[in-house]
Amino acid sequence: MVQIIFVSHDGTARTLDVAAGASLMETAKAHDVPGIEAVCGGNCYCGTCRVRVSAEWRDRLAPPEEFEVELLNATGESHADDRLSCQIPLTEALDGLVVHTPEQQY
């Protein structure tokens, strides 16, 4: 199992214990985590599953590919720790991951 902590825009933290394998976005949607839209269903085409990864976890994730970077830039509020949650597959190595969700995606 992998423990993920979603912190919403108002500071409310929600801890989920989930099986590895799905993406962070799929996990968020399956558990109705607010602030994640993912209107393209996880194809890295809409940029509406953006999360901000806690700084201590940044280097433990695989770096974003070109397509993800393009979309993050297109959201207009890019930050070094922003990622698209559909591009983060959950593995045991991410046990304890903390991510912050925005109030709205756009």
Next chain:
Amino acid sequence: MTDRAATAQACPAHQGRDDRKSGHLADANLRPQPGARVFGSFAAGRDILRSNKMRQGGAASDATDLSNPGDISFFFLDGDLHRKRRAAVAGLFAPKTIVTRHKAVMDRTMDVIVADLRRRGSAPLDELSWHMAVDVAAEIIGLTDSDSNANLAERVRSVLDSSATRKPGWLGNLVFNAKMLIRAGRFYKHDMVPAIAARRVTPKDDVISYMVQENYSKKGMIMECLSYGGAGMMTTREFIVMCAWHLFEKTELRERFLNGPEEDQFAILEEILRLEPVASLLHRRVAEDAEIGQAGAVKSGELLAISIRAANADETITGACPYELDPDRAKRMKVVGPYMSFGDGPHRCPGAQVALHETRVFLDRMFRLPGIRLVSEPKVSWNAFIQGYELRGAVITCDPA
């Protein structure tokens, strides 16, 4: 017994209600490519479409010469080059860009459409939806220096008609090539040349500016513009009319659309699209022997066809009564609203969100017009080229200004 009939009998809540308007026509006309293995399960379809063992498939793809990628549309490419070309313009289609930039074009276009409709008193609905689709696609592509958008639309339509009416065989190819040469040349001269010239002086944030910057060939530019433009214009025209038809007919649904928040409006449109996908089939060619998730084993060179209509009615992800129009379905089932209607994987429709937004803007404005009525229902016909429906003959009226 057909799948549909079996499903309908099994729907206990509403005695097999089938709200689709294009369902019977699709059942009668849907034609996968010869030799294709057809998949109707949502999970199998998604696994195929997301697999990196797949290449674009179908008649047009098989006839495309891939030896010079610079001369062909992104649509026919796969792998890194495809990702690179899509990534470069991905931001143009992102929801954030739509609401901050393209929404203004949609609103302006709707101002013109509404003023024109109120002056005339009545108009063919597909003419109005075409107007909207053309204006929005032109802005995103960068086809903004033509003599008029009406002429631009006509030239794009004539090029696309060449493909739609293409006949097989050497004579068919000869006629097709001759028509394409003339029509695409006209489109290039009147629409692309002025747009390219303007962007060489002042680059903008659009597809043509990117192509100028990347030194695309003339042929490559034409093919890319026609792919983005053709898809955006043709499919959105039909989708807007289909949604309007449902909403004219269903008073309660129309009231919900007009009184609900945007999120609910989108849920209604997406559910209509689930039932009435504009394109019905997607083909893929297997690049190498592989085991593809729910689709199982596939052989190199094999042609696969994903039935979007069947996938969208797969009860494992729709729940009961898959042919009933239920805007709360996707949220309840935790599935993306349009299901498979925009495809999936690397080739998922880039303009999906644009189409939904412009349809929402169009219908929200139209249904608020005083005296708005559908006086003539559309006739549904089948376009074998895109394996999808076309809706013609719908006429709307409203109170004059």
